[in-house]
Amino acid sequence: MILLFTVLLVLTSAIMILLVLLHKGRGGGLSDMFGGGVSSSLGGSSVAERNLDRFTVGVGVIWFACIVALGLLKAYSGN
Numbered sequence: 001m002i003l004l005f006t007v008l009l010v011l012t013s014a015i016m017i018l019l020v021l022l023h024k025g026r027g028g029g030l031s032d033m034f035g036g037g038v039s040s041s042l043g044g045s046s047v048a049e050r051n052l053d054r055f056t057v058g059v060g061v062i063w064f065a066c067i068v069a070l071g072l073l074k075a076y077s078g079n
Contacts, residue, residue: 005070
């Protein structure tokens with residue numbers, strides 16, 4: 001069970017990094033460096049940004065649940 005949550009934590013961590021980098025920056029950040037010209041030519045669709053926000057929050061909730069579950073499993077397993 002601990003292995004399952006550990007693998008899920010690693011996957012959600014990698015997805016969270018990618019999702020945060022995909023968000024539209026408010027200045028000269030990493031999102032401008034990786035495809036800033038592409039996002040500006042698309043015009044910044046508000047529906048796409050809203051869906052990206054929702055997906056990021058969903059993955060963040062799963063990530064947080066994995067952290068809590070791993071903490072509880074480690075506390076009660078005695079290791």
